[in-house]
Amino acid sequence: MFSIIYYIREFLRPKWIATFFTAKTAPLTTPPYFRDFPVLTDKECTHCLACMMICPAPDAIVVVQREGVWRPEITKGHCIRCGLCIEACPEDVLASGRILVYKKEEKLTLKASFQIEIDQEKCMGCGNCSVACPVNREIDPALRSSGTSTSDEVIMRVDAGQNKVLHEEKCTGCKTCEENCSNKAIRVARVVEALQGGEE
Amino acid sequence: MSLLQNLKNAVRSRSIHVAYVNVGSCNGCDIEILACLSPRYDIEQYGIYVHNNPREADVLLITGAFSPQWEDKLKPLWDKIPHPKVAVAIGNCPISGCVFNRPETLVDPPVSKHIPIAAEIPGCPPRPTEIISTILSLAPIIFKDYEETKK
Secondary structure, eight states, X not given: OHHHHHHHHHHTOHHHHHHXXXXXXXXXXXXXXXXXXXXXXXXXXXXXXXXXXXXXXXTSEEEEEETTEEEEEXXXXXXXXXXXXXXXXXXXXXXXXXXXXHHHHTXXXXXXXXXXXXXXXXXXXXXXXXXXXXXXXXXOTTOOTTSOOSOSSSSEEEETTXXXXXXXXXXXXXXXXXXXXXXXXXXXXXXXXXXOSSOO | OOHHHHHHHHHHHTOEEEEXXXXXXXXXXXXXXXXXXXXXXXXXXXXXXXXXOGGGOSEEEEESOOOGGGTTTHHHHHHHSOSSOEEEEESSHHHHOXXXXXXXXXXXXXXXXXXXXXXXXXXXXXXHHHHHHHHHHHHHHHHTTHHHHHO
């Protein structure tokens, strides 16, 4: 009997009634450690294309030159916020959440090697890959639209109607050639090792 | 503006029925939608109610990169939803296909090719807060004064 009266008294308190009817959860804020879309820091991009190399989603990141400055650009709707570009970037151009902090703590570096495979049955020697390759263009700006080049230093060039790979070790693995090949004849395979604790 | 329209606006702003459809996603985004139902995010405090029946829905949440089995099914499903209605693409897959959109795969993104999409939430998956804030910001635009603007 007393307990019933006690309950009625308890539930008739104006404060209890007010909180019962106006209860709301706390406003939701994104925590600072959330790994959001990468944002640019004020560091300078050196156009090494490591971010494009490691990116698992097609077309999510491109390194473009705007007003004479190279910088990576993220496409929302393609980027999956995995944060690998931030880990791969040697200059810390991108930042998101706590990645840069633990990258510094663990002295995280990525070591990668690449294999360029060209299916000679599919390759028609159009030279799209050699022209599109950003490393090729930097080595030999005079590379012709047919993909032929007089330089022996380029990664690949068209020679006698077939695309030939000359310097596989110069490849940065950005996969621009794959995207520009109309026959899907060229494939870039990458082997990436994550190293902790500095250079070996 | 008529009194009836005011009443409809007031009711619709506090009663948004949501249906979600998975057109071939990996279930990551579906889990994020279900996380909105949990006490941490609690979408029912905003009057959003997950009611998985297109005939009673106002908002259709679409996840997934559109697999071939949905070619003849998504459009009828969209037609079943009574007006006013709105479709929201959740995650990267309905926008671009993301990691599934590779050579020799069967997916057919974007979903906006098949039904009209009003809003897209990028992310793989998007945060529950992003889903809730999108629905809440979209609903007034679509549902307010629907009968007045339709004429």
